Amino acid sequence: MRLTLKVWRQSGPDDAGRLVTYQVDDASEDMSFLELIDVLNERLILDGEEPVAFDHDCREGICGACSMVINGEPHGPQKATTTCQLHLRHFRDGETITVEPFRAGAFPVVRDLVVDRSAFDRVIAAGGYITAPTGTAPEAHSVPVPKPQADRAFAAATCIGCGACVAACPNGSASLFLGAKITHLGELPQGQPERYSRVLSMVEQHDAEGFGGCTNTGECAVACPKEIPLDVISQLNRDYLAAKTSKRKAGAAPAKS
Amino acid sequence: MVTLGQRATKPTARVRVTSLQLKLIMAVSGAILIAFLIVHMLGNLKLFFGATAIDEYSAWLRTAGEPAVPAGTLLWVTRIVLLAAVIGHxxxxxVLTGRAHRARPVRYVHRRPVNGSYAARTMRWxxxxxxxxxxxxxxxLTTGTLNPHGVHGEVAANLIADFAPERWYVTxxxxxxxIALAFHVRHGVWSALQTIGRSSAATQATLKGVALVFAVLLAVGFLSVPFAVMTGLVS
Structure with a gap:
């Protein structure tokens, strides 16, 4: 396969950045998109040029490290697929492909296609966990979870925190990510004690990070490689409203580390 | 070289009003305005019951509540509530638009919308x-300043003068x-239901359908009056 790549090159956070065109003549349709960049990088290194920096880790679609906006879509055109699992057979021979980093004020570009997504870590640190004494795992049958709740919690828990929802959102909002965490923990009995204090502090951190507000366009749910449904945002809103209108539910201020 | 460790670990900016609170203000004020639109549209349809029907109805709007409250009280309370809703909305x-723009300071070179409806994308403009x-x-039609007839209280005559066939551009x-309003309402109703947390996976499609039907009914109701006047159905 012959492919023309227009790749965003940016030497550092303060560089303006630009699209640079590269030709890859020896691409195979069985390659993943990341392997295509690998092939390009090998050539760039041999030619004495700087290779394209990009994030990747597991390359099996579960870690959430890979990013890239390919032809205007986060993780590319294939539904429910991360960039590492996207194969070149989904592109035409001779096609020109534009590759950009995830763009958001809260995700500053570190270099080329690598963005700093620690804003997500801080949103999680604000309350996206269950405070529990560590030790051996408790007996699973001691806390029964009804099947529908377990299913919904699991569906939300498939969020890998890649940030594609933010990249796709016209408002740069992380509402789908936030909704996934709120739904995942809020559906389970273990998440109940901190359910309402969690939503308050996570929403506050989300806004403080500079993510925008949701306009319910649904772009995020289409871009999501894990197909997190849009109704988790409704769940987020419902829990937030409940926490705001009930002092008892909001409870004491969440513990700050 | 800048390393990640050199960045501020916690953003210093504290948000006074969260985006979710702003969205709730949008939803509640939008609901007030929609309630007004329903009453307004039903009131307009009185024209089809004759000129006196709509003139009397408009006069009643000013005296409604009498003698419990002086004439005009209900009218002015409504106007103040509506003004507050418009300002809040x-x-x-x-504020949300400003935040959205700051949330994406560098735009994509190549990005096309894949999902959001036309209505959703045109909410702001x-x-x-x-x-x-x-x-x-x-x-x-309230002050009559730009109306060719413009006589206070003569609602039917004002309407008929306004939407006369030769003033087709007004119609x-x-x-x-x-139509712009119908698009706005279509996405607005669904979005507001989502904002107050009344949408779920099971009801999502139904709620979108309800919003669409409501928007179409509202548009048909509002458009019926000018078109009836322009085509001479009401004269």
């Missing part, structure tokens, strides 16, 4: 068009504004 929309229309509409402008 526009203010929160402006559609809202501006509706606001400009409302100003014209008040000058036309066209009204039609475009009402």
């Amino acid at each position: 526009i203010w929160s929309a402006a 559609g809202g501006v068009i509706i606001a400009l229309f409302v100003i014209y509409h008040l000058l036309d 066209l402008f009204y039609a475009l504004a009402v």
